[in-house]
Amino acid sequence: MAEKAKMIVDKDFTIGEIDERLYGSFIEHLGRAVYGGIYEPGHSDADENGFRRDVIELVNELQVPIVRYPGGNFVSGYNWEDSVGPKEERKRRLELAWRTIETNEFGFNEFVDWAKKANTEVMMAVNLGTRGIDAARNLVEYSNHASGTYWSDLRRKHGYEQPHNIKTWCLGNEMDGPWQIGHKNAVEYGRTALEAAKVMKWVDPSIELVACGSSSRQMATFPDWEATVLDHTYEHVEYLSMHQYYGNADDDTPTFLARSLEMDDFIRTLIATCDYMKAKKRSKKKLSLSFDEWNVWYHSHAADRKMEPWxxxxxxxxxxxxxxDALLVGCMLISLLKHADRVKMACLAQLVNVIAPIMTSNGGGSWRQTIFYPFMHASVYGRGKSLVPLIQSPKYDTKQITDVPYLEAIAIHNEEQDEVTVFAVNRHLDSSLPLEVDLRSFGACSLIEHIVLEHDDLKAVNTEQQPDNVKPHPNGNAQVDGFKVQASLVKASWNVIRLKV
Known part of the structure; x- marks a missing residue:
């Protein structure tokens, strides 16, 4: 490709400070996310609590700051009381969302214990499907109140003298979806979420709340759902949730890699909706977004349809x-960073085994999936301020999306480390892309490293037997001359260019 891509960034032109919770993830009682994933008593690498140490090590590599729990669709049928207290007294339940049996061997307190060992915080979801405001306020009391009441003293009886002090709570999950247990229309959900928010904050005024937005941009009720829900809840919540998954079932890779442009549009529409409600209510409050489910998801659909229930x-x-898939995940991470002023939390869904960057085998090993790497790079090197990217790039059209830039990129300024990191994806499937990055406002720079994730086979995967088949290398060709960076981004590649400024 002869045409060059150019990018100019200025240290004073910032999008916003990046909230570390942008690199959150998600554990649901679904499949092997919990049992066989983070928890497997009897495994050779399990600790005294049954937590897999090999998995915790990989989670620590990702530096995940917050994990959403326990769902997902699971939470809309969840009786939290079943999951605390002596394990031998816990009830087995039919789990209707995913048609399995939930033993409740691993419950609320176990997850709090696991989160501490994994150096992460808990984003707790409450059941507004089969339950409601009473169960929600009781759970906050059990979790966060010090002592002297029935629920707080029950926690102490269960072995937890000190409150858990969970600060981030989701008001249900995907309540706009007809598949959801206890599905509600926007008015029904808005009223329930409002009343739950009130009593939860009366128990603990320090908590932050996330209201359910649409389950995806494709929902027929989007964005009317958000407007109606916020009409009820705007002054009582801090975040509005977003969910979106993409797939490539048609094997149209150029369109697949362009889906992050739709993600950008989804975010912009939600920001506009929030700001409309701010204006309507004459509010001084600016609402933030929690993109608390996002990923690629389609490979397992056929196998899941054949699963025997219970x-x-x-x-x-x-x-x-x-x-x-790793390339699109990289593009989606860049989309989140391009909106770091309003998207303050996000959860890659999920963390282990279930549409996840980490895979395990029961009784066996663990390994990194291809999507592990862009997520890790963004989490580790994407801390600081997101800079406005002025980009010129050659473009292409697909059957569904037009004017797709071959270059998808963002720059992050970490003032504490005196570093600028450029994340860049070359969407071109056949040619390298010359790139020039102009950093004139920073003065002279030096190259720390240029990491590249590339593979000749777009369908290449990692397995337990070949865990390093798709793996980044530090041999990128970026060069620095004063304040300009020159690089040739190889075809279909994810790039991390780290610079000392």
Missing amino acids: QIAPPQLEDIYNHE
């Missing part, structure tokens, strides 16, 4: 990710 922790939603 098993305990069967393999479900076990997408085996390939190289092109």
Whole structure:
């Protein structure tokens, strides 16, 4: 490709400070996310609590700051009381969302214990499907109140003298979806969420709340759902949720890699909706977004349709990710960073085994999927301020999306480390892309490293037997001359260019 892509960034032209919770993830009682994923008593690498140490090590590599729990669709049928207290007294339940049996062997307190060992915070979801405001306020009291009441003293009786002090709470999950247990229309949900928010904050005024937005941009009720829900809840919540998954079932890779442009539009529409409600209510409050489910999801659909119901922790939603999936995940991360002023939390869904960057085998090993790498790079090197990217790039058209830039990129300024990191994807499937990055406002720079994730086969995957088949290398060709960076981004590649400024 002869035409060059150019990018100019200025240290004073910032999008916003990046909230570390942008690199959150998600654990649901679904498939082998919990049982066989983060928890497997009897495994050779399990600790005294049954937590898999090999998985915790990989989670620590990702530096995940917050994890949403326990769902997902699961939460809309969840009786939290079933999951605390002596394990031998806990009830087994039919889990209707995913048609399995939930043993409740691993419950609320176990997850709090696991989160501490994994150096992460808890984003707790409450059941507004089969339950409601009473169960929600009781759970906050059990979790966060010090002592002297029935629920707080029950927590202490269960072995937790000190309150858990969970600060981030989701008001249900995907309540706009007809598949949801206890599905509600926007008015019904808005009223329920408002009343739950009130009593939860009366129990603990320090918590932050996330109201359910649309389950995806494709929902027929989007964005009317958001407007109606916020009409009820605007002054009582801090965040509005977003969910979106993409797939490549048609094997149209150019369109697949362009889906992050639709993600950009989704975010912009939600920001506009929030700001409309701000104006309507004459409010001084600016609402933020929580993109608390996002990923590629489609590989496992056929296998999941064949699953026999009422098993305990069967393999479900076990997408085996390939190289092109990693490229789109990289583009989606860049989309989140391009809106860091308003998207303050996000959860890659999910963390282990279920549409996840980490895979395990029961009784066996663990390994990194292809999508592990762009997520890790963004989490580790994407801290600081997101800079406005002025980009010129050659473009292409697909059957569904037009004017797709071959270059998808963002720059992050970490003032504490005196570093600028450029994340860049070359969407071109056949040619390298010359790139020039102009950093004139920073003065002279030096190259720390240029990491590249590339593979000749877009469908290449990692497995337990070949865990390093798709793996980044530090041999990128970026060069620095004063304040300009020159690089040739190889075809279909994810790039991390780290610079000392």
